[in-house]
Amino acid sequence: MDFSVLLQDIPTLLVVILGVPALLVGYIVGAEFLVRRLPDKNRPQVRPWIWVGPALAMVAAILFIPAIATFIQSFQDNHGNFVGFQNYQTQLSGFPSSGAWIAIRNSIIIWLVIYMILVLTFGLTMAVLFDRIQYETVVKSLIFMPMAISSVASGVIWKFMYWYQPVGANQTGTLNAVVTFFHHDPVAWLQDQWPGGLAILNNLALITVATWGLTGFSMVILSAALKGIPGDLLEAARVDGAGEITIFRRVIFPLMMPTVVVVGTTLVIFAIKVFDVPYVMTNGNFNTDVLALRMYNLLYLSHNNAAAAAVAIVLLIAVVPVLIFNLRQFRAVEARR
Amino acid sequence: MASVTYDHVVKRYTADVTVVKDFNVEIKDKEFMVLVGPSGCGKSTALRMLAGLEAITEGQIRIGDRVVNNVAAKDRDIAMVFQSYALYPHMSVYDNMAFPLQMAHMPKTEIDKRVKNASRILGLDNFLKRKPRALSGGQRQRVALGRAIVRSPKVFLLDEPLSNLDAKLRGQTRIELQKLHRDLETTFIYVTHDQVEAMTMGDRIAIMNAGILQQVGTPGDIYDHPANLFVAGFIGSPTMNFVPVTTSDSTAKASGFDVKLPKSVPAGKATLGFRPETLTDRIGDQHNAIDMSVDVVERLGSDQFLYGQVGSDSVTARVDPKMKVEPGDKVRLGLDTRSLHLFDAETELAQF
Ligand SMILES: Nc1ncnc2c1ncn2[C@@H]1O[C@H](COP(=O)(O)OP(=O)(O)O)[C@@H](O)[C@H]1O
Ligand SMILES: [Mg+2]
Numbered sequence: 116m117d118f119s120v121l122l123q124d125i126p127t128l129l130v131v132i133l134g135v136p137a138l139l140v141g142y143i144v145g146a147e148f149l150v151r152r153l154p155d156k157n158r159p160q161v162r163p164w165i166w167v168g169p170a171l172a173m174v175a176a177i178l179f180i181p182a183i184a185t186f187i188q189s190f191q192d193n194h195g196n197f198v199g200f201q202n203y204q205t206q207l208s209g210f211p212s213s214g215a216w217i218a219i220r221n222s223i224i225i226w227l228v229i230y231m232i233l234v235l236t237f238g239l240t241m242a243v244l245f246d247r248i249q250y251e252t253v254v255k256s257l258i259f260m261p262m263a264i265s266s267v268a269s270g271v272i273w274k275f276m277y278w279y280q281p282v283g284a285n286q287t288g289t290l291n292a293v294v295t296f297f298h299h300d301p302v303a304w305l306q307d308q309w310p311g312g313l314a315i316l317n318n319l320a321l322i323t324v325a326t327w328g329l330t331g332f333s334m335v336i337l338s339a340a341l342k343g344i345p346g347d348l349l350e351a352a353r354v355d356g357a358g359e360i361t362i363f364r365r366v367i368f369p370l371m372m373p374t375v376v377v378v379g380t381t382l383v384i385f386a387i388k389v390f391d392v393p394y395v396m397t398n399g400n401f402n403t404d405v406l407a408l409r410m411y412n413l414l415y416l417s418h419n420n421a422a423a424a425a426v427a428i429v430l431l432i433a434v435v436p437v438l439i440f441n442l443r444q445f446r447a448v449e450a451r452r
Numbered sequence: 453m454a455s456v457t458y459d460h461v462v463k464r465y466t467a468d469v470t471v472v473k474d475f476n477v478e479i480k481d482k483e484f485m486v487l488v489g490p491s492g493c494g495k496s497t498a499l500r501m502l503a504g505l506e507a508i509t510e511g512q513i514r515i516g517d518r519v520v521n522n523v524a525a526k527d528r529d530i531a532m533v534f535q536s537y538a539l540y541p542h543m544s545v546y547d548n549m550a551f552p553l554q555m556a557h558m559p560k561t562e563i564d565k566r567v568k569n570a571s572r573i574l575g576l577d578n579f580l581k582r583k584p585r586a587l588s589g590g591q592r593q594r595v596a597l598g599r600a601i602v603r604s605p606k607v608f609l610l611d612e613p614l615s616n617l618d619a620k621l622r623g624q625t626r627i628e629l630q631k632l633h634r635d636l637e638t639t640f641i642y643v644t645h646d647q648v649e650a651m652t653m654g655d656r657i658a659i660m661n662a663g664i665l666q667q668v669g670t671p672g673d674i675y676d677h678p679a680n681l682f683v684a685g686f687i688g689s690p691t692m693n694f695v696p697v698t699t700s701d702s703t704a705k706a707s708g709f710d711v712k713l714p715k716s717v718p719a720g721k722a723t724l725g726f727r728p729e730t731l732t733d734r735i736g737d738q739h740n741a742i743d744m745s746v747d748v749v750e751r752l753g754s755d756q757f758l759y760g761q762v763g764s765d766s767v768t769a770r771v772d773p774k775m776k777v778e779p780g781d782k783v784r785l786g787l788d789t790r791s792l793h794l795f796d797a798e799t800e801l802a803q804f
Contacts, residue, residue, distance in 0.1 A: 350505050351538035353525040355599070356555035365551070369542045 142169065182431070189424035202425035215426055217402050218409040223433055225318050226386040226405065233326045234382050235375065238333025242341050243363070245334075255338065259331035266328060270395030273324040277304040277396075306401050314402035321403055325392050329385070333378050340374035341367065373448040380441035387433050406430045454516040454606040454639060455481045456502060461511035463497050463663075471497045473663045475511070484633050484640045486654030488647060490686070494663040495643045499609055502641070504528050515606055526555070531600035532609040535616065537592050539584040539599075545571075546580040549598045556603070570598040573632075590621045597629075601636060610642045614649065626653060647687050651675070659683050676791070681800035684725050684793060690757060692793070693731065693767040697724045704794065708763020709742045712789060717803055725793035728757060731769040731785050739786030744769060746781045758783070 122128070146165040150158055192198045206215040245254050261269060278288025282300050286292045291301040302316075309316040344367060352362045368375075390407035397403045399412065406426060414423035456479040463472040472494045479485045487495045500506040502513055504525030512519050520528055531552070539548050546567055553563040571577050574594040584592055593613060600608060610629075614622045630653055633640050644650055650657045651671045659666040659674065659682075667679040678684035684692045697704040702716040704724050711724070735741055744767065748759040756773045759766070769785050777783060794803045 345536070345538070347534050347536050347538040348540060350503075350525075351532070351534060351599075352540075352551075353505065354503055354528075354530060354532045355552035356526045356529075357551075358526060361555065366540060 139169070185424045185427050188421060189428045191421055193419065193421050198421075202421050203429075206422060206425050206429070215406070215409060215429065218399075218404040218406045218426075219429070221314075221318055221402075221404060222387055222389065222406040222430075225315070226322060226389055227383055229319065230322050230325060230386040230389075231379055231382040233322065234329050234333050235379055237326065237330045238337050238378065239371075239375070241330070241334045242338035243367075246338065246341055255331075255334065258334055261328045262331045264328065266325070266391035267395050269324055269328050270392050273320075273327070274305075274396055277320060279303040279306070305397050305403075308402055312402075317397065317401050318403055321392050321396055324396065325385075325389060329382070333382070336378055337371060337374060340371045344370050373444065376444050377441065377448060380437055380444060383437045384434055384441065387430065387437070406433070455479060455483075455514075456607055456639060456641065457512075457514040458498070458502075459512040459514065461498070461501065461513060462509045463494070463501060463506065464509040471663050472501070475665055477658050477665060477668055479639060479641060482637050482639055484630070484642065484653060484655040486650040486657045487641065487643045487660060488650035488654075488657055488686075489645065489660035489666075491645050493660045495645075495660055496611055498660070499532075499611055499641060499643050502607070503530055503532050503609055529603075529606045530609060531603050531605035531607075533596045533600050533611065533613045535612040537584075537596040537616075539592060539595055541584055544581050544583060545576060545587070545595050545598075548584065548595055549602050552599060552603050566602045567598075570602045573601070573635075574598050589616055589618075590625070593617060593625065597632070601632065604636070605638065607639045607641065608636070610640065612644055613642075614644070615646075629653065648689065651687065659686060661686075677802070678725075678793065679802055681723060681725070681795045681802075684795070684802070688727055690728050690768045692725045692727050693765075694795075695724045695726075695762075695765045695767065696797075697722055697794075699794070706763060707765055708761075709740065709787075711740050711787060711792065713792065713794065713804075714789070715804065717794060721797040722803070723795040723797060723800075725795060726787060726791065728768040728770040730788040730791050731767065732788070733771040733775050733783070733785060735784070735786035738790055739788055742785050742787050744783055744785055746777055746779055746783060749777050749779055758785075 143165075146168075150162050150165060153161060189202055190197060190199060192201070208214050210216050211220070241255075241258060245251055245258075248254065264272070275287075276289045277291075278286075279291060279301055280286050280288070286295050286301050288301075288304075290304060295301055304320040305317050307316050308314040348366060348370075349362055352366050357365065388407055389405055390411065393399055393403050393405050393408050394411070399405065399408045407430060410423045410426040410430065413419045413426060458475045458477045461472060461475040462470065464470045475498060477485075487498060489495050497506060501508050502515075502520075504520065504523065508521050512521060514520065515528065515530075540551065543551065549567045549570060550563050553566060558566075567580075568577075571580055574597060576591065576594055576598060579587060579591060579595075584595065587595065593616070596613070600610075613629075614625055617625060626649060629642075642649075642653060650659075654671055656668060656670055657674055658668045661682050667674055667683045669677075674683060674687055678687065678692075681694070685694070695706045697706045697711075698720070699705075699713070699717050699722050700719040702713045704711050704713055704722065706724060731742065731744075732739075742762055744758065744760045744762050746758050746760040750757040750759070751773065754773060756771050756775060756777070758769045758771055758777060760769075761767070771777070771783075771785070792804075795801065796803060
């Protein structure tokens, strides 16, 4: 890469390299100096705030304030005039097949349910199956590998998997090569809105890509939870007369449940926010639109900031309850350790 | 209720790691058998092979007349109490105890009756709804016992069940376990590294060392007639005195004293063994006088132990607690010649 651009403005570079750390050190030293002057009993109350202060300021600057600004903007038109719920009305009109409804259905129903179930099921199955094999680490690393590939790259890879040529032509897409080998007509995986225009098939094709990317993640976390179960519990169950399936159902799974819930809710959040895979593979066409992608297209293609803000708020409202539940559950798991 | 037979049982992990070697023992129906030995000697492994948690490399294990080598753990009808208790943390005390009964597809009313009965015996009535996390160590231990006794199993296995309790609770539980054994009339196999537990609880004791069974017998038998140097040193506290001697005919000559042996032995080197309680301040016909220079005096109220030197050998004596002795003193003690042990210098086997 060409870094020479950095050298064109040496003074700014120096300010960044020296000034930022100096500012932080100055802040800490100065604040500590002031805290030391405080009476003994006030110090423990004040000191934590000094240390979390910079982080709080950053969160406020890049998260809270923009979120509030977006919220306000969603009630304005593109010239800054207050318009009440009009943006939301536009987005939510035309149920069920126009406006934001396709994106809402895809994000909050299809992606949320199917993606979560697929990743959890595969992750759990693999965690359990690979727990006692000989080359456990090698196999698990292989399954974890797709995590190292960016979603955009995996979207591109899977586009080749799904590639479609008309009937009779040579099929270069892996899946269609298989399908035609069995004398079936090739399937346009990303365009085919089977069944009957509901567009489950092509959405499922997209979800498969994301699932492939994240199964390793859920497997690794669930596998850690599995390994955390003491071996003598399973031995006790065996002596108590339980078969292996009963042991899984009555002992292993209940003990993994808190972790399953944390992974599940994390997946729900990922699902609601999904953007990259549909963006790369279909750009939301053929009824595969999702909320985040719709927001992006409204903002950068249509330059309709107000509508984009409204979609963003819908997305936020969908995510926040899950997020809160997830945090609570995570804390509950931690508290049990 | 059943007998248990270990028939030439061997456990090998790899070609050169043999953890249990040619293990032979027959445990009678309703017997309380204690398997004792130092940590790492293979006691747990022997027990786990019986429970079906560990494969048997060679030999046979029988429960009653049935060879169980290839029977799955869940089908052996055995109950086991683990050292860690291994309670199911997500289940209430009630469910923990009901679990083995549910596995046996017992009717709900029968399960309820049995769990209530066991919890009454163990004093757990008030804790049935609690999770194990909310119990003390002693209570958890009782739940583990409860989970085992509800089933009326053929054999009851306990792997160091008391080692996580404090000394007082351990003493109480020891007595309760013996009572439980009497009431249940079931075969108990109890593993421990603690010779006091072994001596106080076992109908018979099997002593293991380095994977090899050393001796099987009643506590009194083993205490009075240890088969070899290891058993003699392992059982009894403070440990037996061992003094190297040279024998000729029926006398043994140590560095600081001579002693007349009850029978004549071949001339040569050997190890003389005598327990601290046979070296006392009583001196009489049956006693050999021995001079000891005292290094340490240990007063326990009911007992007084003297640690010191006789000739160039370290020995321990047990004297009257009223005897006034200070470190540095020279005292004259009497060795009771009726309970001497002599061990072969090579094989370490007891000659008497
Ligand atoms: N899976 C294993 N592989 C190799 N050696 C083992 C294994 N499990 C236990 N051992 C060894 O077997 C010996 C006996 O173990 P154990 O039966 O648990 O002893 P104890 O219960 O008498 O303390 C120990 O020395 C231990 O290191
Ligand atoms: Mg052990």
